[in-house]
Amino acid sequence: MMGDARKAQDVFHATLREAAERAVNSEAPRDPFWLFRAARDRCLEASEQGLQAEDVDLEEQEVAPWAASQIERLDANQLAIWISGAPDPQRTALALFYLDEFSHHDLLALTELTPDELAKAISNGRQQFQGWLNTTVPHTEL
Amino acid sequence: MKLAQLSRRQRGLALCAPISEEKIDDRAMRGAISQAHKTDDFVHQQAFDHAVNALVRTIPIPPEIAEWFSTEHIILGPPRTWQRLARNPAMVAIAIALGVIAGIFVYQFVEHLHDFPGSGTARRLLKVASSTRSIILDPIKTDATALGDLFFMKHRLAHYDVPPEFADFHTLGARVFDDEEGLRVAQVWLAEKRMQFFLFPAERDAKTGKVLDFSGWRYVDHEGWTGVVQQRNGVCFLAALRGREKDLAPYIAKAKQ
Numbered sequence: 001m002m003g004d005a006r007k008a009q010d011v012f013h014a015t016l017r018e019a020a021e022r023a024v025n026s027e028a029p030r031d032p033f034w035l036f037r038a039a040r041d042r043c044l045e046a047s048e049q050g051l052q053a054e055d056v057d058l059e060e061q062e063v064a065p066w067a068a069s070q071i072e073r074l075d076a077n078q079l080a081i082w083i084s085g086a087p088d089p090q091r092t093a094l095a096l097f098y099l100d101e102f103s104h105h106d107l108l109a110l111t112e113l114t115p116d117e118l119a120k121a122i123s124n125g126r127q128q129f130q131g132w133l134n135t136t137v138p139h140t141e142l
Numbered sequence: 143m144k145l146a147q148l149s150r151r152q153r154g155l156a157l158c159a160p161i162s163e164e165k166i167d168d169r170a171m172r173g174a175i176s177q178a179h180k181t182d183d184f185v186h187q188q189a190f191d192h193a194v195n196a197l198v199r200t201i202p203i204p205p206e207i208a209e210w211f212s213t214e215h216i217i218l219g220p221p222r223t224w225q226r227l228a229r230n231p232a233m234v235a236i237a238i239a240l241g242v243i244a245g246i247f248v249y250q251f252v253e254h255l256h257d258f259p260g261s262g263t264a265r266r267l268l269k270v271a272s273s274t275r276s277i278i279l280d281p282i283k284t285d286a287t288a289l290g291d292l293f294f295m296k297h298r299l300a301h302y303d304v305p306p307e308f309a310d311f312h313t314l315g316a317r318v319f320d321d322e323e324g325l326r327v328a329q330v331w332l333a334e335k336r337m338q339f340f341l342f343p344a345e346r347d348a349k350t351g352k353v354l355d356f357s358g359w360r361y362v363d364h365e366g367w368t369g370v371v372q373q374r375n376g377v378c379f380l381a382a383l384r385g386r387e388k389d390l391a392p393y394i395a396k397a398k399q
Contacts, residue, residue: 071193
């Protein structure tokens with residue numbers, strides 16, 4: 001979500017602090033996804049400060065059969081930076097989806113998107129990432 | 143085959159198919175994935191997603207954060223409560239089915255609560271009574287008590303006697319016929335309130351052939367007709383009229399006095 005480990009760590013600690021304070025005041029959230037929602041909100045808030053990603057239309061390309069081998073050539077930071085540059089709610093959808101910790105229903109509840117919106121966000125994200133991959137690590141170079 | 147050929151709903155689900163199979167928690171998603179597996183682009187999509195997830199898992203997590211997640215499962219679903227269980231469609235369907243089955247059992251139990259040996263035949267004869275026209279009976283104008291001799295002499299039916307409670311009534315007609323189970327039934331038509339008498343063999347034990355006895359008068363009803371039955375000497379006597387139990391009760395009460 002942040003594309004920056006230090007900022008992500010700050011968000012994590014701030015969210016935990018808030019959870020602890022709520023627990024002390026007997027206001028412990030009943031929502032099992034509260035921690036993720038709160039962290040997501042803080043990430044979005046923090047992202048609004050500092051440098052902003054350029055608002056460009058990314059070229060969408062069909063997911064290629066050789067995409068896996070292109071992705072293997074990447075560094076995790078490159079992926080993190082790419083996802084953190086995506087507009088929300090696509091950024092939230094992609095970040096949570098690729099964590100692979102949530103079911104489809106959980107994702108819908110967390111992102112507060114409709115099934116169609118979630119499908120579109122993830123599908124477009126894949127195709128834009130494939131477009132970016134084709135530019136960054138072209139298949140012909142492998 | 144292409145993903146685009148799937149239905150809109152299935153395509154939508156397939157596009158967000160969870161990367162791990164254990165995250166598939168509903169039937170619709172399972173069905174969509176099963177269909178999508180037949181397409182090449184879904185196979186490419188899965189390879190893509192697995193590769194991205196593998197890359198995500200290489201992101202180092204600082205130890206001070208990792209220690210917060212001591213267990214593998216970081217998401218705990220809401221606890222299973224009775225309210226959630228009660229709202230489950232499968233549970234609702236099971237509850238309705240059990241309710242219907244219980245209702246049928248209760249209905250059957252109440253229906254047969256006052257059954258006695260021969261009650262089935264008595265109900266069947268109430269149906270006969272409701273559909274009988276007086277012209278199909280042989281005209282016999284006499285006292286009901288005299289019919290016992292007639293049935294014995296003419297039809298060799300022993301003990302087909304009208305009980306003393308109903309012996310004083312005047313008859314208009316009578317006949318003897320075999321009912322659908324082959325029982326010899328005597329039917330008597332009376333002037334009194336268009337009442338009808340039936341005399342028929344009492345029910346017997348299928349193994350021993352012994353008469354299944356019951357004491358006193360028993361009521362039976364069927365589609366607006368009510369009857370009162372007594373068993374004596376292996377023969378059941380049924381007095382039937384159109385009406386309710388209270389219409390027949392005075393005749394029985396009179397006899398008791």
